[in-house]
Amino acid sequence: MNNPSTNPVVKDLILIGGGHSHLSVLKYFAMNPIPGLRLTLITRDLHTPYSGMLPGYIAGHYEYDQAHIDLRPLAQFSNARIYHTEVNSIDLEKQLITCTGRPAIHYDFVSINIGSKPGTLHIPGADEFTIPVKPIDRFLSRWDILIEQVLLSVKQNKTFHLAIVGGGAGGIEMALATQYRLQHLLTQKNIDSQHLIIEIYCDGDNILPTHNSQVRKRFNRILQQRDIKVHNNSYINKVEQDRLTSIDKTQYTAHATLWVTNASAPTWLAESGLQVDEQGFIAVNDTLQSTSHKNVFAAGDIASVVNHPRPKSGVFAVRQGPPLARNLARAITNKPLKPFKPQLNFLGLISTGDKYAIASRSNWSLEGAWLWRAKDWIDRKFMDNFNELPEMKMESTPEYDQAMLDKKTSSEVSAMAMRCGGCGAKVGSTVLSRVVSRLNPVSRDDVVIGLNELEDAAITDVPPGKLIVQSVDYFRSFIDDPYIFGKIAANHALSDIFAMGAEPQSAMAIATIPYGIEDQVEDQLFQTMSGAIEVLNASNTALVGGHSSEGAELSFGLSVTGLVDRDHIMRKTGLLQGNILILTKALGTGTLFAADMRQKAKGRWIDAAMQSMLLSNQAAGLCLYRHGATACTDVTGFGLLGHLVEMIRSSKKSVNINLDSLPIMDGALEVMAGGIFSSLQEQNMKLQTVIKNRDDLLKHKHFPLLFDPQTSGGLIAAIPAINADMCLAELHELGYRDSVIFGEVTGDKQSDESITLI
Numbered sequence: 001m002n003n004p005s006t007n008p009v010v011k012d013l014i015l016i017g018g019g020h021s022h023l024s025v026l027k028y029f030a031m032n033p034i035p036g037l038r039l040t041l042i043t044r045d046l047h048t049p050y051s052g053m054l055p056g057y058i059a060g061h062y063e064y065d066q067a068h069i070d071l072r073p074l075a076q077f078s079n080a081r082i083y084h085t086e087v088n089s090i091d092l093e094k095q096l097i098t099c100t101g102r103p104a105i106h107y108d109f110v111s112i113n114i115g116s117k118p119g120t121l122h123i124p125g126a127d128e129f130t131i132p133v134k135p136i137d138r139f140l141s142r143w144d145i146l147i148e149q150v151l152l153s154v155k156q157n158k159t160f161h162l163a164i165v166g167g168g169a170g171g172i173e174m175a176l177a178t179q180y181r182l183q184h185l186l187t188q189k190n191i192d193s194q195h196l197i198i199e200i201y202c203d204g205d206n207i208l209p210t211h212n213s214q215v216r217k218r219f220n221r222i223l224q225q226r227d228i229k230v231h232n233n234s235y236i237n238k239v240e241q242d243r244l245t246s247i248d249k250t251q252y253t254a255h256a257t258l259w260v261t262n263a264s265a266p267t268w269l270a271e272s273g274l275q276v277d278e279q280g281f282i283a284v285n286d287t288l289q290s291t292s293h294k295n296v297f298a299a300g301d302i303a304s305v306v307n308h309p310r311p312k313s314g315v316f317a318v319r320q321g322p323p324l325a326r327n328l329a330r331a332i333t334n335k336p337l338k339p340f341k342p343q344l345n346f347l348g349l350i351s352t353g354d355k356y357a358i359a360s361r362s363n364w365s366l367e368g369a370w371l372w373r374a375k376d377w378i379d380r381k382f383m384d385n386f387n388e389l390p391e392m393k394m395e396s397t398p399e400y401d402q403a404m405l406d407k408k409t410s411s412e413v414s415a416m417a418m419r420c421g422g423c424g425a426k427v428g429s430t431v432l433s434r435v436v437s438r439l440n441p442v443s444r445d446d447v448v449i450g451l452n453e454l455e456d457a458a459i460t461d462v463p464p465g466k467l468i469v470q471s472v473d474y475f476r477s478f479i480d481d482p483y484i485f486g487k488i489a490a491n492h493a494l495s496d497i498f499a500m501g502a503e504p505q506s507a508m509a510i511a512t513i514p515y516g517i518e519d520q521v522e523d524q525l526f527q528t529m530s531g532a533i534e535v536l537n538a539s540n541t542a543l544v545g546g547h548s549s550e551g552a553e554l555s556f557g558l559s560v561t562g563l564v565d566r567d568h569i570m571r572k573t574g575l576l577q578g579n580i581l582i583l584t585k586a587l588g589t590g591t592l593f594a595a596d597m598r599q600k601a602k603g604r605w606i607d608a609a610m611q612s613m614l615l616s617n618q619a620a621g622l623c624l625y626r627h628g629a630t631a632c633t634d635v636t637g638f639g640l641l642g643h644l645v646e647m648i649r650s651s652k653k654s655v656n657i658n659l660d661s662l663p664i665m666d667g668a669l670e671v672m673a674g675g676i677f678s679s680l681q682e683q684n685m686k687l688q689t690v691i692k693n694r695d696d697l698l699k700h701k702h703f704p705l706l707f708d709p710q711t712s713g714g715l716i717a718a719i720p721a722i723n724a725d726m727c728l729a730e731l732h733e734l735g736y737r738d739s740v741i742f743g744e745v746t747g748d749k750q751s752d753e754s755i756t757l758i
């Protein structure tokens with residue numbers, strides 16, 4: 001594996017989209033790392049649905065995780081950073097990728113595998129009134145609503161017309177799979193399914209135009225047997241609420257419409273200046289390299305191989321993966337690319353919803369339940385390749401491939417070995433000033449000398465009657481996205497200020513950026529600082545200075561200063577008998593990120609944990625104060641129990657904790673049950689001696705969560721009982737949906753065993 005601390009990054013390869021081709025690319029670079037190459041995967045969805053299993057998933061034969069590839073562990077396996085966001089343009093000249101809600105990302109090489117979506121453009125009402133089957137994750141969230149609609153309608157003996165627009169393999173499989181699933185659910189509920197009518201609309205003379213006549217015959221027979229009506233020559237050109245209109249002006253009733261028509265491409269590709277085909281797909285030559293830009297590659301549905309046009313299909317996207325990976329490696333190391341010719345025909349196994357399949361290849365066809373079993377076996381084997389990843393060992397650092405270094409980079413790499421420590425390890429002043437000039441910190445009247453003044457230190461005013469509140473936090477990055485890390489670190493640092501009932505005023509940043517060539521150092525610093533600035537600005541905190549240095553790994557923190565009225569302070573030492581204890585965020589970041597490091601956490605768990613860490617405690621702090629909090633603190637490294645003990649000891653009180661009530665992040669219990677804990681857990685657990693009835697509840701599944709260290713965790717507050725319910729309701733309204741009442745202050749502390757679990 002590439003070790004960035006000894007092999008500074010000299011080239012960036014960005015993979016846009018976690019489609020079928022990029023799965024192989026990630027695996028290829030895991031097995032064949034290129035020293036000095038940094039891989040980043042930008043993906044809108046963290047779990048890629050495997051197209052072959054999609055109909056089976058809709059039919060209910062597979063669970064979500066069986067039919068999806070979790071991109072986060074795969075990216076980690078490949079030592080790739082994963083950015084969870086959507087790309088919306090590329091500046092091909094400046095080599096910058098623009099994404100939703102974050103700073104642009106630089107690339108040296110980019111590979112695009114973002115799939116396609118059914119074309120609804122120019123069809124009035126299609127965007128508003130239909131459910132496109134792609135992007136599949138969005139389809140799946142609407143699918144659950146559709147199930148409810150159908151069940152409700154049919155139960156009331158009202159006929160429900162479900163339309164499928166598109167008569168290709170995707171449309172036919174969807175029609176059969178949805179029917180199978182819906183009928184199964186209706187039978188389970190003892191509801192007669194005769195009121196469910198499924199109809200297919202296709203624009204040609206027959207369904208499955210790219211398959212042979214035998215296949216068409218077999219499917220027409222099965223559709224007839226299943227009472228699915230096919231409307232041939234019915235090009236739908238208008239969609240309204242509950243109604244479809246075809247080109248010959250015939251109108252059809254459709255209470256819901258699934259849109260499974262020909263694939264279309266997003267417009268930003270052509271708008272970026274990439275050469276595209278007439279449908280807007282990226283034109284690539286036989287090496288999968290863009291015909292217009294040498295450092296851009298594309299594969300899967302989004303690519304159009306100009307010399308070998310093929311139908312849009314997951315099979316072709318999968319097959320393009322290995323040649324794409326090899327050609328990317330060749331391009332990066334300045335070697336000639338190798339052409340790849342996709343096969344003309346492939347064996348298609350098209351399922352019929354009921355664990356039965358029809359095989360299609362050239363002029364040949366077969367059918368049977370055994371074909372579904374064969375398909376199931378092949379699909380599961382494919383998924384195992386990406387979901388069951390071997391442990392990778394850190395190898396000794398190999399040498400750079402000199403062919404990938406230009407003259408400037410080569411001399412920078414040589415100079416890096418000579419870098420000294422101490423002040424010499426500072427990030428260069430030009431890099432720093434360039435980064436600072438790109439940041440836009442808020443300005444405040446009470447900042448007398450701030451970031452943009454050439455002075456040795458910042459000066460701030462302290463308004464009369466106010467007290468200064470100060471805190472500092474600094475830690476090593478535990479995620480591979482510097483922008484998100486900067487945001488979390490800023491939230492974490494500001495939490496101390498909010499927990500004390502203060503308003504933040506200013507902050508100083510301290511950053512350690514991994515050694516690298518100038519452009520890389522600048523980019524990492526900028527991404528990290530941009531994240532931090534966003535959070536600081538949102539709370540009207542002025543960034544007034546900082547210090548940066550180069551080191552082995554990315555670390556970042558902030559020293560923050562706040563202002564508070566003397567009678568507005570919330571302290572740990574204010575627990576009163578009868579107070580209700582409120583916690584504002586779920587627990588579990590420590591164990592989840594420990595699992596993430598071992599590639600044992602699901603991408604969606606980590607994503608949800610990050611969303612929680614990105615939630616500022618500012619509004620919660622104010623809400624708790626408004627409801628009369630007599631004591632407050634934030635939950636960080638010592639875990640819930642550790643921070644609560646600080647409150648108990650300073651207030652000399654004892655408390656009850658209701659273990660069942662604790663809010664827990666998705667996946668945390670599974671991970672802990674698998675024996676994975678944060679490295680701080682053991683240390684934190686030394687405090688369990690304060691629990692009076694520890695032995696009774698030691699086996700409770702929530703027990704270990706008491707000691708789980710949190711990053712950017714929630715607030716614990718003691719609220720007068722009379723205000724507790726109102727306070728909780730307001731917290732929920734403010735977006736702290738995991739807030740709970742988790743205990744109460746029972747009386748004075750009688751002994752060291754001051755916590756009782758209930």
Ligand SMILES: Cc1cc2nc3c(=O)[nH]c(=O)nc-3n(C[C@H](O)[C@H](O)[C@H](O)COP(=O)(O)OP(=O)(O)OC[C@H]3O[C@@H](n4cnc5c(N)ncnc54)[C@H](O)[C@@H]3O)c2cc1C
Binds near residue numbers: 016042087170
């Ligand atoms: C109902 C249905 C059934 C099908 N069944 C089969 C089948 O059985 N066999 C078969 O071979 N084909 C099948 N297909 C076709 C198949 O789904 C596609 O051909 C295949 O998914 C294309 O793969 P891909 O790698 O190009 O992209 P995808 O698999 O679609 O992956 C694209 C990825 O890019 C990400 N992404 C998209 N836009 C952005 C963006 N702007 N920024 C960042 N990330 C982005 C997405 O999150 C996604 O992870 C079916 C299609 C449908 C609709």
